[in-house]
Amino acid sequence: MDSFFKILSNIGAQITSRIWRLGSASRLFLLTLIYSGESFKRIHLTIREIYFTGVMSLIIIVVSAFFVGMVLGLQGYYTLQKYGSSESIGVLVALALLRELGPVVTALLFAGRAGTAITAEIGLMKATEQLSAMEMMAVSPIARIIGPRFWAGVISMPILASIFSLVGVMGGYLVAVPIIGVDHGAFWSQMNSNIDFRFDIINGLIKSFVFGIACTIIALYEGYDAPPTAEGVSRATTRTVVTSSLTVLGLDFILTSFMIAH
Amino acid sequence: MDKTTLDLWVGFFVAIGIAALMALAMKVGNLTSNTLGETYSVTANYENIGGLKARAPIKSSGVVVGRIDNIKFDTKTYQAVVTLRIDKRYSFPKDTFANIYTSGLLGEQYISLEAGGDDNFLKEGDRISKTQDAVVLEKLISQFLFNKASEASNK
Known part of the structure; x- marks a missing residue:
């Protein structure tokens, strides 16, 4: 009986700490928004962060988009040709990329490539007491450190997702048209007539914008909240990847169900 | 750097x-x-729209001239009211036929406009009176079977 109560109280403690963390993450998000006016006064800080989170992620995004597009082209072709509609391959590739794979895979890669870097950097700043030093000098670490990184992530993500979708479509085209031999005109015209700007492209952008907010704030919070030890920073980095990935996939389902229902 | x-x-x-x-x-x-740039919308009533969906194309001679804006159900007449948004560049006579067709055997459904001979053109808010419902495959099959059965009994 005693161990039963122990298990129960363990579950309770777990849930309370999760809710605590969610609450303080939301508080950090709100504070970032409040202080963003101050962080925009030093716009070059944000630009510097866009370089580190956005520009440096370009290569991994472009290469993986290309392979994702090529695999979609191959797999789609083998399934579609069974139904005699291999010309629809263009629609399949473009819809899959614009609606789902573009925003989601970009966010997952972003969490792994840029999110971990943000967490480790801020965690280490905290461990070496740089953040406390800033507070001592009456410089708000939220305006100076968190804000620019947050806005850089939010700006970079939709850009990266658009690039991902475009490169993916090119990869699909490369496999479908020159290699397999689907008709060039049918590929594009089917794609054009079945993809709606508002419904597919803009909705994909909205998704990647939301993922940008979620991934960056999770990475920032984990770094800001990390215990100031080597072990604490490494654990926080791991948690960033796990939490961001799960959040992105969960949010994707919620957003999609809203967009499809409309 | x-x-x-x-x-x-x-x-x-x-x-x-x-x-x-x-x-x-x-x-x-x-x-x-x-x-579409500038558009005007007209409505059309149907007994049965089959699988027609909002945003489906409106074609005339195979050329896309507009898109379906929305589809409602009128409880007074028990008919489907379809709102068509047609590009301003294309004007159609008042007695235009608006028929629901299917592209290919299993493809999407669309509305085909076939121009009549009236001198007056459709304006914003007009209603197209000459419509033809979607073909429902089950109805066709049951009609065919019914005809076959009556032929057999007549023999």
Whole structure:
């Protein structure tokens, strides 16, 4: 009986700490928004962060988009040709990329490539007491450190997702048209007539914008909240990847169900 | 890193992001011809619209001239009321036929406009009175079977 109560109280403690963390993450998000006016006064800080989170992620995004597009082209072709509609391959590739794979895979890669870097950097700043030093000098670490990184992530993500979708479509085209031999005109015209700007492209952008907010704030919070030890920073980095990935996939389902229902 | 190089890279990054979005909109989404410019809307009533959906194309002689705006159900007449948005560039006579067809055997359904001979043209808010319902496959099959059965009994 005693161990039963122990298990129960363990579950309770777990849930309370999760809710605590969610609450303080939301508080950090709100504070970032409040202080963003101050962080925009030093716009070059944000630009510097866009370089580190956005520009440096370009290569991994472009290469993986290309392979994702090529695999979609191959797999789609083998399934579609069974139904005699291999010309629809263009629609399949473009819809899959614009609606789902573009925003989601970009966010997952972003969490792994840029999110971990943000967490480790801020965690280490905290461990070496740089953040406390800033507070001592009456410089708000939220305006100076968190804000620019947050806005850089939010700006970079939709850009990266658009690039991902475009490169993916090119990869699909490369496999479908020159290699397999689907008709060039049918590929594009089917794609054009079945993809709606508002419904597919803009909705994909909205998704990647939301993922940008979620991934960056999770990475920032984990770094800001990390215990100031080597072990604490490494654990926080791991948690960033796990939490961001799960959040992105969960949010994707919620957003999609809203967009499809409309 | 030098501040100007950094600015250059970020500028390049944002520019190719916008270019990618534009390319998606133009080449993939076909924004130029897909979104209609100036439009006018007319309504048409149907007994049965089959699988017709909002945003389905409206074609005339196979050319897309508009899109379906929305589909409602009128409880007074028990008919489906379909709102058609037609490009301002194309005007149709008042006695135009609006028929629901299917592209291919299993393809999507669309509304085909077949121009009549009236001198007056359709205006914003008009109603197309000459409509033809979607073909329901089950009805066709049951009619066919019924005819076959009556033929057999007549023999």
